[in-house]
Amino acid sequence: MTLPNPHRIKLEFKRLTLHGLPLVGAQVLGFSAAIVDSFVAGKLGPTELAAGGTGGALLFIFQVISFGMVAGLAPWLGQLLGQRRPEAATALLVQGHWFALLLGAVALSGHLLMIGFVDQMGFEPAVTYEVKRYLWAASLAIPFSAMLSATKAWFEVSANGMIVVYVQLIGIAVNLFGNFGLGLGMFGLPKMGMAGIGLTTALVHAAMAISILWFMIRGGKKIRPKALSIAAPQLITMLQIGRRSLPIFTNIMFETSMFIATALLIARVSTIDAAAHTIAANVSALCFMIPLGLSQAVVARVALAHGRQIYSLLIRRIQVSILAALVVATATCLLIALARYEMASIFTDSEEVRELAAILLIFAALFQLSDSVQVTLNAILRALNDTTVPMLISGFGYWAIGVALGALLDKTYQMGAQGYWIGLLSGLTMAAVLLTVRLVFTLRQTRKNYEIPG
Numbered sequence: 001m002t003l004p005n006p007h008r009i010k011l012e013f014k015r016l017t018l019h020g021l022p023l024v025g026a027q028v029l030g031f032s033a034a035i036v037d038s039f040v041a042g043k044l045g046p047t048e049l050a051a052g053g054t055g056g057a058l059l060f061i062f063q064v065i066s067f068g069m070v071a072g073l074a075p076w077l078g079q080l081l082g083q084r085r086p087e088a089a090t091a092l093l094v095q096g097h098w099f100a101l102l103l104g105a106v107a108l109s110g111h112l113l114m115i116g117f118v119d120q121m122g123f124e125p126a127v128t129y130e131v132k133r134y135l136w137a138a139s140l141a142i143p144f145s146a147m148l149s150a151t152k153a154w155f156e157v158s159a160n161g162m163i164v165v166y167v168q169l170i171g172i173a174v175n176l177f178g179n180f181g182l183g184l185g186m187f188g189l190p191k192m193g194m195a196g197i198g199l200t201t202a203l204v205h206a207a208m209a210i211s212i213l214w215f216m217i218r219g220g221k222k223i224r225p226k227a228l229s230i231a232a233p234q235l236i237t238m239l240q241i242g243r244r245s246l247p248i249f250t251n252i253m254f255e256t257s258m259f260i261a262t263a264l265l266i267a268r269v270s271t272i273d274a275a276a277h278t279i280a281a282n283v284s285a286l287c288f289m290i291p292l293g294l295s296q297a298v299v300a301r302v303a304l305a306h307g308r309q310i311y312s313l314l315i316r317r318i319q320v321s322i323l324a325a326l327v328v329a330t331a332t333c334l335l336i337a338l339a340r341y342e343m344a345s346i347f348t349d350s351e352e353v354r355e356l357a358a359i360l361l362i363f364a365a366l367f368q369l370s371d372s373v374q375v376t377l378n379a380i381l382r383a384l385n386d387t388t389v390p391m392l393i394s395g396f397g398y399w400a401i402g403v404a405l406g407a408l409l410d411k412t413y414q415m416g417a418q419g420y421w422i423g424l425l426s427g428l429t430m431a432a433v434l435l436t437v438r439l440v441f442t443l444r445q446t447r448k449n450y451e452i453p454g
Helices: 007-042 046-068 074-082 086-115 125-138 142-156 163-185 194-218 236-268 271-308 311-338 340-349 351-383 386-414 416-449
Strands: none
Touching: 007 142, 007 163, 007 194, 007 271, 007 311, 007 340, 007 416, 046 086, 046 125, 046 194, 046 236, 046 271, 074 086, 074 142, 074 236, 074 271, 074 351, 086 125, 086 142, 086 236, 086 340, 125 194, 142 163, 142 194, 142 271, 163 194, 163 386, 194 351, 236 271, 236 386, 271 311, 271 340, 271 351, 271 416, 311 340, 340 351, 351 386, 351 416, 386 416
């Protein structure tokens, strides 16, 4: 493999940064809603804090269904734009919205059915009550999440990430007002506790979905998709979107379900363990928004290069993407490790919860390295249309190692939340190693399919 020259690497790093920074900002702003949720829940009490983490995990299962099954839209749009086919990209985008509408309805139905089984999940009675209040109130977040994800795909691949930032700022404003108003009873609003936090979640997703659609439809020439118009649903195209998205969705579900299963298992250990885990998971996930946002830019830039079939450009973008992931991971790892006590203190006044959370944050710091690399490698492989094997790799790493090891350490050595975090770290590390091997193989196959100029 011929290495790109340093000047071109520097230029590509700059372009990835410019493309990715708005998406990173949008991810951080978006996740800050979960931080605010946890902060408000923590002010209500340890039971509400534990219920917030558990309820949020259960809600996210069906949000993943709604947005995960359109995850194949962004790389496909990027490849069409790379082939200089903007009208075809617009037609695909419209069908993506029809598909998202259908997915949102299906996921909402599943969510409502799931609420009836919360009583059988083995939580403490007080936690169960608050979880159900939250889930009922947050239900309508699911269909709006599907529509939001379909529209975001366009802004991600067209390098208009600032629109996503504006939309997230709208969401933040609604979230702050709703959580402090409906959650804590400020601004003259009724104090609804966890139900208020859940209702706010639904209002946030509704506001963002409507506003981002408005930006796409009413935006200027550089924002609005070319020849945008309403078209009838096309079953074949929607099935193709589903087929492309299914391995990506399954991959996302493997990772998401690993975190959800871990949260649910820890919730059965004790309320203190669950509350401490909620703090560590929120801090870790907030830092993860940086590589996650960059990975969205990686999908777009690698897919564009893949569409043009220029191997040297493809390699350069892949190398810079991995380098950027390592830089970000190192910085967030050090930040969490050095400020873990201060971070824990933000969420709770309970000394017992704070001490355990500080211990879990050590694992969360190391976690950043593996998680940043694996999400970037998954993004690269997704842009290269290699999704099935990465899906299997993720399933093995996340579940056969991550969840299984955590459960073993808890049941055998009574390590509680600490054992589960060791499992999480081990599972993500194994996935990152195996995905690296897969990328090398895929690039060899890709090179054979390209016409490489001499």
